[in-house]
Amino acid sequence: MPRSDDIILHHYDASPFSNKVRMLLGLKGLAWQSVVTPNMMPKPDLVSLTGGYRRAPVMQIGADIYCDSQVIMAEIERRFPEPLADVGPSWPINLWADRIWFQHSVAIIFGSLGDKVDPAFIEDREKLSGRPFDVKAMAAAAEPAKAQWRAQAGWIESALTSSKTDFLCGATATIADLAAYMNIWFLASVFPDMASDLLKGFDQLNGWRASIEQIGQGERQEISGADAIMVAAEAEPAETTPGQAEPEAGLGMIGEKVIVSADDYGRDPIAGELIACDHQRTVIRRTDSATGTVTITFPQVGFLMRETTKGA
Secondary structure, three states: OOOOOOOOEOOOOOOOHHHHHHHHHHHHHOOOEEEEOOOOOOOHHHHHHHHHOOOEEEEEEEOEEEHHHHHHHHHHHHHHOOOOOOOOOHHHHHHHHHHHHHHHHHHHHHHHHHOOOOOHHHHHHHHHHHHOOOOOHHHHHHHHHHHHHHHHHHHHHHHHHHHHHOOEEEEEOOHHHHHHHHHHHHHHHOOHHHHHOOEEEEEEEHHHHHHOOOOOOOEEEEOOOHHHHHHHHHHOOOOOOOOOHHHHOOOHHHEEEEEEEEEEOOOEEEHHHHHHHHOOOOEEEEEEOOOOEEEOOOOOOOOOEEEHHOOO
């Protein structure tokens, strides 16, 4: 049975955002518990923990839940600062890789898969995004997306060449490298030959890629979703400070009932009591019959918060 201080990662192996977190666990040399969650709904164990948030990955430590890879990586860095991984422009690079570059990866992969994409997966992603998951449109966009994808990979090549360093922020790998690597891993995991073709001529990048692939993913042990629920139910949330005095970040609503939701896709409303808020994080507390009382942490960037009295 996992302990209340164990890292539990709710993820699935093909998830690029989960892979980024797994690699940070490897960079830190950490042991962690793995709960493989389905890549489609239903996800009863996960949504019990999160109050409805369904995207992967989610990290759990006892009764403290962290939603979105951005805040998960920040929390890993806070708890395990050695080796230092939050260096230079790590978070802007992470946001670029998550949003702009990732959209071109999606168009290439699913446009190239075409009618091989599971209809159930298409239906699930349409519900997740609130818009059509149009594989035919992606197929039409796949070739132009390849040019966009290679151009962005070229930024990595240029950065490594101009800085004359092994990694984007110096001599050692950081969050910036893991974030930038995510889309290369994602494309190569489905179409390895295509990824190699799109990266031809990028000698610095390919050397950098090989170095990152040596990092590994830490020490992984499988547990069940029921085990993770039991850990949460038997634990108490950690003490959380309200944050700095930043009314513009929502501090004035501490103690109020709020709803938090993603601003891009998977906008499931997560309701709870606001207990902490600053310029980087929003933390709510909620109670579920299965998990007991938990805290759920979201990043500020990419998530919106509102009081429940202002409309659900």
